[in-house]
Amino acid sequence: xxxxxxxxxxxxxxxxxxxxxxxxxxxxxxxxxxxxxxxxxxxxxxxxxxxxxxxxxxxxxxxxxxxxxxxxxxxxxxxxxxxxxxxxxxxxxxxxxxxxxxxxxxxxxxxxxxxxxxxxxxxxxxxxxxxxxxxxxxxxxxxxxxxxxxxxxxxxxxxxxxxxxxxxxxxxxxxxxxxxxxxxxxxxxxxxxxxxxxxxxxxxxxxxxxxxxxxxxxxxxxxxxxxxxxxxxxxxxxxxxxxxxxxxxxxxxxxxxxxxxxxxxxxxxxxxxxxxxxxxxxxxxxxxxxxxxxxxxxxxxxxxxxxxxxxxxxxxxxxxxxxxxxxxxxxxxxxxxxxxxxxxxxxxxxxxxxxxxxxxxxxxxxxxxxxxxxxxxxxxxxxxxxxxxxxxxxxxxxxxxxxxxxxxxxxxxxxxxxxxxxxxxxxxxxxxxxxxxxxxxxxxxxxxxxxxxxxxxxxxxxxxxxxxxxxxxxxxxxxxxxxxxxxxxxxxxxxxxxxxxxxxxxxxxxxxxxxxxxxxxxxxxxxxxxxxxxxxxxxxxx
Numbered sequence: 455x456x457x458x459x460x461x462x463x464x465x466x467x468x469x470x471x472x473x474x475x476x477x478x479x480x481x482x483x484x485x486x487x488x489x490x491x492x493x494x495x496x497x498x499x500x501x502x503x504x505x506x507x508x509x510x511x512x513x514x515x516x517x518x519x520x521x522x523x524x525x526x527x528x529x530x531x532x533x534x535x536x537x538x539x540x541x542x543x544x545x546x547x548x549x550x551x552x553x554x555x556x557x558x559x560x561x562x563x564x565x566x567x568x569x570x571x572x573x574x575x576x577x578x579x580x581x582x583x584x585x586x587x588x589x590x591x592x593x594x595x596x597x598x599x600x601x602x603x604x605x606x607x608x609x610x611x612x613x614x615x616x617x618x619x620x621x622x623x624x625x626x627x628x629x630x631x632x633x634x635x636x637x638x639x640x641x642x643x644x645x646x647x648x649x650x651x652x653x654x655x656x657x658x659x660x661x662x663x664x665x666x667x668x669x670x671x672x673x674x675x676x677x678x679x680x681x682x683x684x685x686x687x688x689x690x691x692x693x694x695x696x697x698x699x700x701x702x703x704x705x706x707x708x709x710x711x712x713x714x715x716x717x718x719x720x721x722x723x724x725x726x727x728x729x730x731x732x733x734x735x736x737x738x739x740x741x742x743x744x745x746x747x748x749x750x751x752x753x754x755x756x757x758x759x760x761x762x763x764x765x766x767x768x769x770x771x772x773x774x775x776x777x778x779x780x781x782x783x784x785x786x787x788x789x790x791x792x793x794x795x796x797x798x799x800x801x802x803x804x805x806x807x808x809x810x811x812x813x814x815x816x817x818x819x820x821x822x823x824x825x826x827x828x829x830x831x832x833x834x835x836x837x838x839x840x841x842x843x844x845x846x847x848x849x850x851x852x853x854x855x856x857x858x859x860x861x862x863x864x865x866x867x868x869x870x871x872x873x874x875x876x877x878x879x880x881x882x883x884x885x886x887x888x889x890x891x892x893x894x895x896x897x898x899x900x901x902x903x904x905x906x907x908x909x910x911x912x913x914x915x916x917x918x919x920x921x922x923x924x925x926x927x928x929x930x931x932x933x934x935x936x937x938x939x940x941x942x943x944x945x946x947x948x949x950x951x952x953x954x955x956x957x958x959x960x961x962x963x964x965x966x967x968x969x970x971x972x973x974x975x976x977x978x979x980x981x982x983x984x985x986x987x988x989x990x991x992x993x994x995x996x
Contacts, residue, residue, distance in 0.1 A: 462488045462655075465675055465690040467662050467704060468697035469493035470503040471638050472882050474645035475892040476694055476899060478552065481652045482918060483900075483911045489654045490688065491646075492677050494661040494700075494783075499642030501781055502698040503889060505762050507848030509725075509740075509769065512634035513887035514542040516570035516596065517742040520754060522586050530582070530589040538887055539595045540926050541894035544919050547936060548893045549641075550943040551918040557648050564641040566761045567946040569739040570633030571611065573625070573833075579744060580626040587628050594930035599630040614736040615757065618835040632937070633740060634946065635761055638889045665693065665707045665879075673708075673879060692903060695881035699780035699851040702792055705881040710874045714796040717804065717854035718883070719865060720780055720789055721815065723753070723772035723847035726830055730841055734759070734766045743833070746814070753818075757833045770830050772847055776815040782849050797854075803863025804854040811865070850885035869895055877903035893919065 464480060466473040469491055477489055495501065502508060515521040515535035523531050549565070552558045574583045580603055587601040602608060603626035609616045611629055619625075650656055657677070663685070664676040673693045678685045695701045702718040728734060742756040753774040760767045780788035793801055805812070827839045853866040869888050873880035880899050897915070901908060915922050926933040941947040 460686060461672075461689045462490045463691055464489045465673070465688060465693045466491045467675075467693065467695045468501075468700070469495070469498040469642070469646060469656065469658070470501060470696055470698055471499065471642045471645070471889045471892050472696035472896065473694060474498065474503075474642045474649065475548075476696070476896040477649050477654060478557075478645050479548075479893075479896055479900065479918075481649065481654065483914055484907070485652070489649070490690075491649070491654060491656045492660040492662050492675075493656070493658050494680065496658050497643070498646040498656075498658075499639040501783065502848045502850070502885075503638045503642045504848065505637045505639035505760075506725075506845055507782065508638060508889065509756065509758055509772070510635050510637060510760055510762075511570075511740055511756075511758065511890070512542060512545075512565070512636045513890035514539045514570075514633070516599070516630045516633050517572045517628070517740060517756075518754065519572055519574075519583075519586070519742060519744055522590070524582060524585075528585070530586045532586075532589050532593065535590065536593065536595060536927050538891065540921075541887075541891040543921060543926055543933070543936065543940075544897070545890060545893040546940040546944065547919045547921065550940040552645075552648070553943050558644045561944045563764075564637045564644060565944050565946070566635045567631070567941075568633050568635040568759050569611075569629055569631045571627050571629045571739045571741045573612070573615070573627045573741050573743050575621070575623050575625045577624050580624045583626050583628060590628075593927065594933055595927055596630065598632060599628055601628050602626065612737065612739060612741060614733070614836075615741065615833055617736075620835070627741070629739070632941070632946075635740065635759060636890070637762060662697075662704060665695075665704060666709070671876075671878070691878065693879045694899065695879070697781075699788075699849045700784065701881045701883055702851060703780065703788065705872060705883070706792065706794060708874070708879055710879065712872050712874060713881075715800050715856055716872065716883070717797045717801040717863075718780060718789070718792055718851040719804065719808070719854055720777060721753075721850045721852060721885075722775040722777040722779075723850070724775065724826075725769045725771035725773075725845045725847055726826060726842040727770075727845050728768040728842050729765070731766070733841055734768050737768055741833070755829065755833065769845075770833060770842070773821060773826055773829075774815055774818045776812075776819055777849065779849055780851050782846070784849065800854055800856055800863045803861070804865055805863070807863055808865055851883070852885060853883045871895060871898055871902065873899070873902045877905065879903075897922070 464487055466477055473491060480487060515538040521535045521538055525531055553561050572583060574580055584601060587599060590596040591599045603624060608627055611627060646656060659680040661678045661680055662675055663678050666674050668674045668689055672689050672691050675688045676685055677688055695704045697704060705713045738759050740756060740758045742754055745754045753772060758769045760769050778786050778789035827837060830837045853870050854863055855866060856862045857864045866884060869882060869884040871880055871882055880903050921932060921936055
């Protein structure tokens with residue numbers, strides 16, 4: 455063993471989109487800090503961030519029905535949808551900043567405009583979808599959403615789904631054109647290329663085997679070179695554990711109090727994929743349905759247009775399953791190894807509570823290919839099994855913990871940051887909406903772990919993310935301005951649409967000028983100021 459000890463400022467464990475985002479933020483906020491990255495696989499974005507291991511939905515609650523729940527009085531609660539939409543807007547702003555600053559290039563290689571749709575069948579669900587539409591469409595974050603229960607209109611929107619449909623059961627959909635398809639694998643690789651250009655040391659095929667406190671309060675990380683078998687010890691003032699499903703095991707090794715009474719429930723998945731151009735060209739949307747009773751939210755069925763390697767494909771799924779692995783490339787002993795004395799009761803309580811989920815996962819594991827095709831035909835009645843292949847998706851590890859609301863052993867759906875009281879170490883656990891809200895989550899990490907720097911960093915953060923600290927839903931004009939400018943920067947709209955907005959501003963200036971002239975007011979100075987203001991607005995949007 456090589457007992458060489460090395461010291462750095464920050465260590466990022468895992469080369470996924472979370473570490474890439476945190477590293478990119480820190481390099482803008484504290485450019486002199488030394489950062490090292492350790493990744494057990496051979497390149498960046500190969501686990502959960504990989505484009506074939508997730509659905510690529512830019513999660514902004516435009517189509518995901520599980521983000522809007524029906525209250526006992528029949529009304530629809532859209533608070534979670536608003537929250538997730540605002541969080542995705544932060545990601546769009548940061549990505550736009552990186553593009554405008556020439557730190558990453560060709561946004562079309564990782565993000566594409568795709569309509570987001572919700573599709574339901576049956577009288578009860580159609581009534582719910584209409585109430586959901588009415589609640590969302592009145593909100594500035596969801597402007598442009600359309601609803602239809604007219605089969606002829608649905609044939610225009612989703613011809614592949616409507617073709618051959620013979621059921622007389624009511625059917626309805628909502629559609630909003632401002633959705634996106636995001637290749638998080640490509641984005642992750644771009645961000646790591648950027649980090650390496652900023653002298654961030656990225657070490658692939660290096661496994662972090664242990665983490666413990668050093669006598670001076672820093673953290674000592676034991677890192678093994680997988681190819682040579684040699685180990686090194688690295689010390690850092692701050693560590694971020696962004697190892698996807700593998701984060702829980704590493705968090706437990708730290709021994710911090712916050713790591714106690716937390717468990718993980720692994721869920722695997724499969725997608726069906728169609729790469730035939732003549733079929734893929736018949737569908738252009740991400741269409742989300744309703745999850746079956748007992749299914750986890752991440753198993754909501756959806757038919758997605760995907761753009762991967764500049765090729766259009768269709769993905770359907772996911773079909774959930776169970777594997778004791780915490781990573782797609784992990785070990786069958788991951789789940790059992792995560793059970794400790796401090797969390798065994800939490801895990802047992804979850805096992806008792808989640809019998810319905812366990813039963814559902816077992817049923818999913820036992821599904822034959824023909825049964826999967828039958829579920830596909832609920833979306834595409836004319837689907838043929840020979841046109842679709844199976845892709846194994848990434849592993850997700852849902853957090854299990856004791857909560858006041860749910861009691862002991864409550865299964866959590868979503869992402870969660872666990873950090874030490876002194877902010878010296880943080881880990882990201884959980885799953886969807888995950889990557890879509892990476893910037894929001896990493897800003898949370900910065901706030902928890904570097905509170906002494908936040909006042910100093912705030913101007914730069916606001917430069918990168920103009921809506922930082924501001925509620926977009928309460929500032930619709932700011933939202934519209936940001937949404938328009940980021941859409942243009944990321945190539946989601948044509949330049950003409952931004953110029954149209956600018957021409958409206960100039961038209962307003964012209965009207966003001968005419969009125970002033972009619973009243974014989976000397977307006978030369980005012981007109982010049984107004985034109986300058988219009989130009990400033992246009993520059994901001996572009």
